[in-house]
Amino acid sequence: MTKVLVTGGSGRLGGIVTPRLRAAGHEVTDFDAVPHPAVDDPAPFILGDLTSLEDCMRAVNYSGAEVIVHLGALPGPREMINRPGWRIQQVVPEDSTMRTNTMGTYYLLEAAARLGGVRQVIFASTFYALGLGNRISDHPFQVDYLPIDEEHPLRPEDSYGLSKMFGEELLKGYNRAYGITAVAFRLMGVHYPHNDNSAQYDVTVPSQPHHRGGPIKTTYQYVDARDVANACALAIDAANLDGFEAFHLSTDTVYSEGTKDLVARVWPDLAPLAAGINGTDGIITDAKARRKLGYKPEHSWRNA
Numbered sequence: 001m002t003k004v005l006v007t008g009g010s011g012r013l014g015g016i017v018t019p020r021l022r023a024a025g026h027e028v029t030d031f032d033a034v035p036h037p038a039v040d041d042p043a044p045f046i047l048g049d050l051t052s053l054e055d056c057m058r059a060v061n062y063s064g065a066e067v068i069v070h071l072g073a074l075p076g077p078r079e080m081i082n083r084p085g086w087r088i089q090q091v092v093p094e095d096s097t098m099r100t101n102t103m104g105t106y107y108l109l110e111a112a113a114r115l116g117g118v119r120q121v122i123f124a125s126t127f128y129a130l131g132l133g134n135r136i137s138d139h140p141f142q143v144d145y146l147p148i149d150e151e152h153p154l155r156p157e158d159s160y161g162l163s164k165m166f167g168e169e170l171l172k173g174y175n176r177a178y179g180i181t182a183v184a185f186r187l188m189g190v191h192y193p194h195n196d197n198s199a200q201y202d203v204t205v206p207s208q209p210h211h212r213g214g215p216i217k218t219t220y221q222y223v224d225a226r227d228v229a230n231a232c233a234l235a236i237d238a239a240n241l242d243g244f245e246a247f248h249l250s251t252d253t254v255y256s257e258g259t260k261d262l263v264a265r266v267w268p269d270l271a272p273l274a275a276g277i278n279g280t281d282g283i284i285t286d287a288k289a290r291r292k293l294g295y296k297p298e299h300s301w302r303n304a
């Protein structure tokens with residue numbers, strides 16, 4: 001049994017990760033800026049703000065955390081509003097994403113360092129940290145090789161992707177300084193079991209014969225929230241990890257076509273790089289998580 005603090009415990013992923021870790025026998029405390037949703041047998045809960053060092057210290061202290069699963073964050077503020085021709089409503093103040101995600105991670109780590117007792121932080125990073133998702137420049141993501149593993153350069157443009165990349169750098173720094181080990185799960189877009197995702201599966205990706213370069217937004221991969229929760233449980237138990245480890249987490253691709261054929265149709269100039277990709281495996285590979293954590297996604301639409 002490990003004492004675990006889950007930030008973002010009132011959020012969508014928190015609602016699946018916390019019960020999974022409790023089922024594994026861990027003593028979990030949730031921490032969030034908004035109240036816990038009403039559930040049967042809720043985990044102990046701390047209301048607080050990640051951007052307050054005092055609140056983070058209260059949460060780490062009260063929970064007695066040995067492991068922190070850091071899910072609390074804000075998504076992107078839709079930077080595209082500044083571009084001509086885009087009329088997208090800004091959903092949060094312009095600097096909120098950067099402030100919450102970077103300073104929130106900093107205060108949480110600082111609380112862990114000051115109080116002691118935390119041995120590991122598991123961080124919800126994202127494939128946006130690579131530079132996918134929101135490409136403000138509109139230039140395609142620069143793919144150096146395929147499949148894209150965790151060693152591929154990170155080239156984010158938007159505040160969400162940048163903030164997650166900075167979060168990963170903070171984790172590396174606190175590992176160097178204080179020996180707190182860290183796992184950054186770079187999640188593909190998360191699918192939640194309470195949503196009907198069926199329209200998003202078995203899609204036919206349109207051809208783009210004149211496209212040059214890599215994807216603009218998506219690689220047509222996703223991760224099921226239950227697979228993320230299983231990966232968190234595996235990371236807590238893992239004894240073979242370095243001080244900082246990034247892992248891509250994917251459940252599957254959303255298409256039935258072979259990936260080599262898809263790359264040739266959709267990102268034609270990447271076709272020579274795709275020779276080593278098997279079947280419908282994604283162009284972002286989670287082979288490292290499978291190899292090192294024993295991660296085995298169980299919730300693909302293909303098995304439904």
Ligand SMILES: NC(=O)c1ccc[n+]([C@@H]2O[C@H](COP(=O)([O-])OP(=O)(O)OC[C@H]3O[C@@H](n4cnc5c(N)ncnc54)[C@H](O)[C@@H]3O)[C@@H](O)[C@H]2O)c1
Pocket residue numbers: 007008009010011012013014031032033034048049050051070071072073074075100104124125126127187188189190191
């Ligand atoms: N949903 C996705 O597709 C996706 C993809 C990749 C990575 N992620 C990451 O996974 C994590 C969880 O995502 P989710 O889908 O559950 O999001 P969510 O918005 O449902 O949950 C995030 C939670 O963080 C809390 N939070 C935000 N600011 C806070 C603050 N200042 N102090 C305390 N709590 C705060 C929110 O109240 C919310 O409950 C996030 O870190 C997100 O960046 C999500």
